[in-house]
Amino acid sequence: MEIQLKLYGASKILSDKDILNIELPNNSNIEKLRNVLDKIISEKHSKSDLKNLPKTAAFFSEKDVVVNDAYKLKNRELISIIPPIGGG
Amino acid sequence: MSLHTALVKIEEKKISSEEAKKFILSQKNGAEAIFIGRVRNKNKEKEVTAVTYDAHDQAVLKSFQIICQNAKNQFDKNAKIFLEHAKGYVPVGEISILIAVGSEHRDEAFKICRYVLEEVKHQSPIWKKEHYIDGKEEWLPGHSLRPKQKVN
Numbered sequence: 001m002e003i004q005l006k007l008y009g010a011s012k013i014l015s016d017k018d019i020l021n022i023e024l025p026n027n028s029n030i031e032k033l034r035n036v037l038d039k040i041i042s043e044k045h046s047k048s049d050l051k052n053l054p055k056t057a058a059f060f061s062e063k064d065v066v067v068n069d070a071y072k073l074k075n076r077e078l079i080s081i082i083p084p085i086g087g088g
Numbered sequence: 089m090s091l092h093t094a095l096v097k098i099e100e101k102k103i104s105s106e107e108a109k110k111f112i113l114s115q116k117n118g119a120e121a122i123f124i125g126r127v128r129n130k131n132k133e134k135e136v137t138a139v140t141y142d143a144h145d146q147a148v149l150k151s152f153q154i155i156c157q158n159a160k161n162q163f164d165k166n167a168k169i170f171l172e173h174a175k176g177y178v179p180v181g182e183i184s185i186l187i188a189v190g191s192e193h194r195d196e197a198f199k200i201c202r203y204v205l206e207e208v209k210h211q212s213p214i215w216k217k218e219h220y221i222d223g224k225e226e227w228l229p230g231h232s233l234r235p236k237q238k239v240n
Contacts, residue, residue, distance in 0.1 A: 009142050009215030010227035049227070058233035064147045068235050080144060086230030087141065087173055087214030088125050088185050088205060 001026050001075040003033070009083040011057070013048050014040070024073065030059050031069040033079070058082040090160070090168045093152035095143055098176040103183040108170040112190030116166065121197035123205055125185040127178050135221040138179045144213040148173070155207040163203070164196040171204060173214060 005011075005020045014020050024036055038054040060080040061067045073079065092111050096103050105124060112120055127139045156169045168190040178184055187204050191197040208214075209231065216228045 008144055008213065009217075009230075012142070013227075056232045056234060058235070060144070060147065064144070064150065066233060066235060069237070082144065082213050082233050083215065083227075084230035084232045085211075085213050086209060086216055086228055087143070087212050088209045 001028065001073070003028075003073050004076065004078045005033075006078060006080040008081060009085075010050060011053060011081045011083050013045060013050060019078075028073050029069065030067055030071045030073070033059070033073065034069070037081075053081075053083060056084050090166070091153070091156050091171075092169070093149065093156060093171045094173075095145055095148050095152075095175050096172050098141075098174045098178050098182070103172045103174060103186050105183075105186060105188075108172070108186055108188035111170045112168040112188045114168060114190055117168065117190040117192055117197075119191050119194040119197040121189045121191075121194070121201040123185075123187045123201050124183055125205075127180050127182055127184055129180045131218060134218070136180060136218050137221055138177055138219045139184065140177050140217040140219065140225075141173070141175050141184065142215045142217070143173070143175050145175075148212045148214060151212040152208070155204055155211060158207070159200045159203045163200050164191045164193075167191040167196060167200055169200065169204065171208070173208065173212070175214075 001024050003022055005022050034054040041050045058066050062078050129136055160167050170188040172186050174184045187201050189197045189200045219225045
């Protein structure tokens with residue numbers, strides 16, 4: 001299965017586009033997505049400051065609400081990654 | 089109307105303190121508190137030229153409404169609150185956030201202003217990328233919204 005990850009803040013370093021398509025095993029959840037992101041960052045962005053992102057990010061569903069690690073992802077689902085925030 | 093909240097695309101419009109003062113003006117209120125946050129030229133010994141603000145627009149607007157409503161419920165249900173935050177490239181010296189509160193008494197006006205600012209920093213999905221004089225740039229660390237994991 002594949003999900004579309006909408007990038008915000010520091011996670012924009014992961015791609016030149018606003019959305020990153022990520023391949024995942026079927027029936028994956030947010031916890032699995034964290035593991036896959038961790039792998040992508042260690043393989044392709046090891047020099048960036050993104051090392052902790054898979055652990056610290058929250059994820060929003062299409063309804064713009066935070067989903068927990070057990071949340072089951074659907075094929076082609078649009079998920080937003082929410083790195084640690086800091087406006088003002 | 090007692091609440092005004094907005095995420096302002098800075099390339100299209102500037103945040104205006106005059107607009108805020110006009111919004112909160114009321115003969116019922118004896119106190120006005122205004123907080124203006126601006127982009128400053130130094131952070132941790134680095135010379136800053138500008139900050140780019142990124143935001144999850146829908147979630148930010150939703151959080152602004154909830155924060156302001158909670159502030160009214162907690163401190164003064166008749167308060168008037170104006171809250172705007174910048175989005176996009178904001179040069180040093182420009183306004184990044186403006187909170188204006190009109191309330192019957194000064195204590196509530198100050199408390200609402202402080203409450204709204206702190207809650208925006210801890211709840212609203214907004215991110216800062218600093219631009220430095222040497223051409224480098226850096227996303228700043230922040231507050232994680234990841235739900236706490238249950239411990240068995």
